[in-house]
Amino acid sequence: MRDILVVLIVFGSLPYIFKRPYIGVLMWVWISVMNPHTQAWGFATSFPFAAIIAGVTMVSLVFTRESKKLPLIPAIWVFIAFVFWMNVTTIFAIYPDLVYGQWNKVMKIMLMTFVTLMLIKTKQHIQLLVLIVVISLGYYGVKGGVFTIIGGGVDRVWGPEGTFIEGNNEIALALVMTIPLMHYLQMIFRSSWVRHGLTVAIVLCAIAALGSYSRGALLALAAMGAFLWLKSRQKFSLGFLMMMVVPPLLAFMPEQWTERMDTINNYEEDGSVQGRFNAWWMAFNLAKDRPFVGGGFEVATRELFSLYAPNVLDLPRAAHSIYFQALGEHGFVGLGLYLLLGFLTWRTGTWIVRNTKNLEEYKWAYSLATLIQVCLIGFATGGAFLSLLYFDVPYYLMAAMVATRMLVEKELKEKASSVIIEKGKGAQPQFGNLSPSQSQRIARDSG
Known part of the structure; x- marks a missing residue:
């Protein structure tokens, strides 16, 4: 039944994509972020839905008469440079025979990000993009929150298999980033039922993030909460709400969860943390040896760990950090471009906030820019401990931020x-x- 439902939704959307190409972007985001076919059990699990949607969207992009100009502001120029540099490092990769699979996957994401930038233009487009991201990730948040409550928080929450967010740490960070976007939807929807439903979803997403036993997600939640409080115009009310909600959520979790979180203070004795440090040093030492191009995709090998890792006996593992992943795979140039992209995306949000602060008709843009910045704080914090350099949601949020600035600036x-x-x-x-x-x-x- 689930297989049939996904097929009907995807193929039923194709005529609309030909007519309105931006619908193809929304469908692509739904398929690539939620991966609904992974929730089926039959033929849909391996059916190329993403390729079909991408192909139809590209065809409609070619023939549409709508504006499809790429917004060439500084953040996008840096994004172009970053994508170009990933191709350069692929040419000079240490293991050229191993990189094609990852390169192919990453380039598809980057290509569709460019398509998103070209087709998402209006206020409606932007808000629909945010809504699709929320639906795609909120499904797992609601499901995981209910699972955690029923099980008393004993078992961990995991993401969909075969995706960026299949691990407990990865799904936790994704859900943490979803919470500010849900709050944004609360602000733009007038229906009290929708707002109350989003409140429930926010609580369940927070519970699911805690139920993942992810220490990085806890740090990301704390960083986001602190930033949101600093930016809020109602600090007392928000602070009171946090004090009313956070302690009961933490008290609900079982003793083993508390013990897991306490290891943050004793990281010297934690094998997982030490393994991360070893992977970080490996990436840094590799980049010192190849400062411009790094090692290319797929550098977590026994051979490279024996050459560059301080603890050569430790098992090879991924970088477990967006920053060291960029450094090890794309060198100091790649890391610099990635950090500059994040900074300019942030500055794009700052421009929107500054220029719409006192304009009631742009309250939606002011709120969206602020809350995407909250998301970026969470990703920058939690991503320091996860290999999510190519996770597509931050790039879609960048596109939403850029589209909002272009629209506001034009008007x-x-x-x-x-x-x-x-x-x-x-x-x-x-x-x-x-x-x-x-x-x-x-x-x-x-x-």
Whole structure:
């Protein structure tokens, strides 16, 4: 039954994709993030749904008359450079015979990210993209939260097999990043039933993240909560809410969960943590030896660990860090581009927040930029302990952030052309109810 349902949804969407290519982006995000076929048991588990959707979307992209211009702001130029550099490091990979599978997988994600940037243009598109991400990950959060409650938190929560988020740590971080997006949907939906339902989903996602026994997810939750509190205009209310919700959630978890979290303070005695440190040093030493191109994809081998790891007897393992993964596979140049991409994505959000702060009609954009920044804080913290450099959700959030900035900037420029104020020797634009100084800043930032 599940197989048939997935088939009906995918093939039923194809005519709409031909007519409106952005629907193809939404379907791709649903298939690639949620991987609904993994929840089936029959032929759908191996059916190439993603390839079909991508192919139809690319065809419709070619023939559509809608604007498909890539938004070439600084963040996107760096993203282009990062993707280009991954291809360079693939050419110079230490194991050229082993890298094709991973290269193929990563390039598909990057290609569809470019397609997302080209097709997601309007407020409706952006909010639908966020909604699809929430549905895709929230399914596992609700399911995992119920599982944790029924089982008393004894058994761990795991993600769908064969995906980026199949591990307990990976699904936990994904769910942590979903919580701010759910809160955003609460702010834009008017239905009280939807808002209450999202509140339940948020709580269940938090419980599922705790039920994964992921220490990195706990740190990510703490970092996100602290940032959200600092950015909030209602610090007392938010702080009171956190004090009312967090202690009961922690108290619900069993003793073995508490013992697992306590190992954060005793990391010197934890074999898993020491193994991560060994993998980090291996990546760093490899990058020192090949500073520009690193080792390429697939560097977690016994041979490389025997050459570059401090503890050569430890089993080869993935980098377990987005930063050391970028460093080991793509060298210092790749790491620099990745960090710069994150910084410029953050600055894109800051531009939106600064220029929409006092504009009621752009409250949706202000809230979205702020909450995506909260997501990025969570990913930057939890990703320090996980090999999720190519996890697609952060790239889709980057696309949503860029699309929001482009839309806001375009509309503000249109308003600037219709309302002019005189100041000094020249005329300066006045935007809505903003002061002249704020209007001048928007004009300067918009170029």
